[in-house]
Amino acid sequence: MKMNRWVRLIGSVIAMIMIANLQYSWALFVKPIMGATHWKLSDVQLGFTLFIFFETWMMPLSGWFMDRLGPRIFMSVAAILCGIGWAGLGWAHTLTELYLLYSLAGFGAALIYCGSTVIGLKWFPDKLGLSSGLIAAGFGSGAALFVPLIAYLIRVENYRTAFLYTGIGQAIITLCVAQILVNPKPDDPEVAGKKAGSRFKVRTGAEQFTWLEMLGTPQFYVLYTMMLMMGIGGLMVTAQVGSVADTLGIGKVAFTLAVFINSLANGAGRIFWGWVSDHVGRERTMIIAFSTQALALVSVLRLGRNSPVWFIVLLAIVMFTWGEIYSLFPAASADFFGIRNAGANYSFLYSSKGVAAILAGRLAAQLFERTGTWTVVFYGSATLAFLAALMAVGLIAMPLPSKQARLEPATSAAVKSVEP
Secondary structure (H helix, E strand, C coil), X not given: CCCCHHHHHHHHHHHHHHHHHHHXXXXXXXXXXXXXXXXXXXXXXXXXXXXXXXXXXXXHHHHHHHHHHCCHHHHHHHHHHHHHHHHHHHHCCCHHHHHHHHHHHHHHHHHHHHHHHHHHHHHCCCCHHHHHHHHHHHHHHHHHHCHHHHHHHHHHCCHHHXXXXXXXXXXXXXXXXXXXXXXXCCCCCCCCCCCCCCCCCCCCCCCCCCHHHHCCCHHHHHHHHHHHHHHHHHHHHHHHHHHHHHHCCCCHHHHHHHHHHHXXXXXXXXXXXXXXXXXXXXXXXXXXXXXXXXXXXXXXXXXXXXXXXXXXXXXXHHHHCCCCHHHHHHHHHHHHHCCCCHHHHHHHHHCHHHHHHHHHHXXXXXXXXXXXXXXXXXXXXXXXXXXXXXXXXXHHHCCCCCHHHHHHHHHHHHHHHHCC
16 A cells, blocks of 8 residues: 555654653653662662663664664564563662663664654655654654653552553554554655755755765764764753752642643754754754753753742753754754665764763762752753854854765875876
8 A cells, every 4th residue: 555655754753752751751750769769869860871872872773774674673673672661660679670671661762763763864855854853853742742641640559550551552552653664765756856945055965975984074073073062951951850840949740840841842842943944954053043052051040940930931942942953963964964874874973862861861960969059060061052053153164075075185196106
């Protein structure tokens, strides 16, 4: 049966929604886990760091295979891994068990995230920013659908029940939608000949880079550094929002509402900025969004103390101007390095999230435990966001990567060596 590319996109979005809880509802579980086990905040948050590590660093391993074999079989296996890992967290009686189960869920999430992103990049070369934004929004906002349910289950039953029910449900739905997710054929009329259109020129290269060729370009390392610096602030807020709320005197109701709104803002930002980037260019969009993120991070501690309204609003702005990195960077990767190997190429950029998680998870918690304040963490994250905006200015001046440019110096040297 012929299936429209938009149906496949919707399937990818649903798959991303199903794994959103693994990251974005974690904050609801931290305090109940600590209360039941008496583990330290930094020890519990090491589990979050390990989840992000496996969710990001396993992507380069899977991206190459998905570019060639398609995502269906990998995402089917991933659905089972995520279900076992997430549902099993409620019965983790030691930190080792917590780390192993959350890491297993992270590996499954890597396969689902990579497969869904591949669908967007390969089926929508004419709408890279929008398609990447919609898929990333499924991950960024999906938890909003489950936060009220999870909060209710934790309050009425316990956190173990919340892990179990959501883990099983998400696994079943992901397994079903994975069956329609395949790569397009080169001559598919829905894909062939489609290119992005824009009032401003969205820079796109004509050459197709393999991941190895991409790693030999300076443009990759500029993009990687920018994504790393931007990743820290949002991940820190995602992991630590509960402890930040306690420190700033924010009540439980406002905290739960903030987690819910953060998810919506995160997803909305991914769609909005992705769409904007299709019209004004990736770099210009980065400059605006990253600068706004820096201002919002600085403002949280200044205006959010003992003010639930400012706390909720400013955190929403932080998430609205952070989540877009997961729509802008896959689109930029395809612009710079081509569509053919988009899954493998973007997966290397996405691995920056694993590095950011080390700083945003346990290290941020340890800094708070030692200083009793979040000032260093928030101001440091704001500084990195501002530097990323400055690097986006420099990125505009950089030429698109070219294999020919890399070959010319070597060719010229060879010609000179044979001249009499």
